[in-house]
Amino acid sequence: MYQKNVDFTENDCKIVLGKYYGDKPVKLINFKLAPISDEINGFMGEHLRLKLEVVNEANETEIIQFFVKTIIAEQEVMAEFTRAGDMFNKEIYWYEFLNDVKQECPDVDISFSPKYYCSRENDFIVLEDLCLSGCKMPQGFILDKDHLKMALKSIAKYHTASIIYEEVKSKKLGRRYSLLEDYGKYLQESMYRKDENYLGYKYIRCALKALQTLVDLLPEVGLTSEEFKERLEILTDQAFEDSKPSSIFRNVWSNGDLWAKNIMFKYENDVLINCKVFDFQLQRYNPPAHDAVFMVYESTTKCERRRYSKQYLAYYYQELSSELGKFGLDINNIVNKEDFNKSCKLAMPVIKLSKTLYRSLHAMSEETYRKITREPDLYAKLTFEDRTEFVTNLFKTEKCYKEEMTTLLEDLRDLLINKNIAPEFTTVEYNLAEF
Secondary structure: OOOOOOOOOHHHHHHHHHHHHOOOOOEEEEEEEEEOOOOOOOOOEEEEEEEEEEEOOOOOEEEEEEEEEEEOOOOHHHHHHHHHOOHHHHHHHHHHHHHHHHHHOOOOOOOOOOOEEEEEOOOEEEEEOHHHHOEEOOOOOOOOHHHHHHHHHHHHHHHHHHHHHHHHHHHHHOOOOOOHHHHHHHHOOOOOOOOOOOHHHHHHHHHHHHHHHHHOOOOOOOOOHHHHHHHHHHHHHHHHHHOOOOOOOOOEEEOOOOOHHHEEEEEEOOEEEEEEEOOOOOOEEEOHHHHHHHHHHHHOOHHHHHHHHHHHHHHHHHHHHHHHHOOOOOHHHOOOHHHHHHHHHHHHHHHHHHHHHHHOOOOOOHHHHHHHHOOHHHHHHHHHOOOHHHHHHHHHHOHHHHHHHHHHHHHHHHHHHOOOOOHHHOOOOOOHHHO
8 A cells, every 4th residue: 555645544445436336335355556657747746546456246356446646745845835725625626516516407517527536635536547448648738729629628518517507506596696605715816826925926936037037048029128027027916916706707617727738638449539627726716718718828839829829719619608508508698709709818918927937847858857856855946936047057958948938938028019919819810610
């Protein structure tokens, strides 16, 4: 049994078996919990594999397998960050919210998410092992058109779940109901929280300082380096406001961190058939545009974004409309097309900034990243204190880092020069039927 950072017991195994087999008689023989990899495989969580050896009702021995997520024990400061932001528990609350959704609205499709078996706060979450059903993690961070459209289709189902729940509760109560009434603590901001003692705030400030250092290494185009750095400061301050629930547009239970590595795709005979969304540690209550724009921006090249962003977002909107229509809801009464487009434009600055802040610590080569994660004190310093010298050296020595950070900073510079109007929304009109 793996005991390094999780207290997983025989009784926990029996809870999992009860969920897996239902009322069928089954006897637990043995169980094993072990890391999937020797490397750190999650920014805020460690990934394990649980194997249960059982005797089933036919008196046959079976070995069944599950995915387990725990808080990273080897990185004390990351564990502290996860607990301070209640991020591990927020993921548990999401899966428990899905149970509430199914109780109130049995017909809601929650197939976009892994099956949930059990959990313990600040300790572990047991989910289905998606690898067993043919799901695969994408290679790299950029998705082709088919994979990105499949991801947006699942995101539309994901958002539909919370919208339908609010609509059903509103009808029962005879008034407008908001998720914040019962789930507000689960939807508190994890990163953009203005508290100088909070590690999330320190992370943002550390990353911003790194970006301002990199600005000095770029040629001046349209803005002087000092102007660019000053406007980055203003943009970051605004991000703390832009991450809050909207007072203008309809909000949903938002993931807050949708990118290629938080999606697993399923294939049948090498044909893409669906995908699963996971990792809900940064969730918040935001307009659906936030997740849709985040997914598109994170998963496309600059050239593709300029050419196809409007088509991808229109496709997402079409899928959301279709999902809501299954419950007799007109999307125009939830978020009309004009409001959706406005909310996409308003979301773009904070999303462009967020990606650039995050990637300042993650755009390096895999070898370099593995090296720093093996040194907890160094990793903590680079994450929450100061990474200016480190990113300067990366920019000068790693081509992949220089190219990605240059592209992201140029995107931000274009945004700031154009007064926060993203070029992605100034492209020519399109025919979605041909997309």
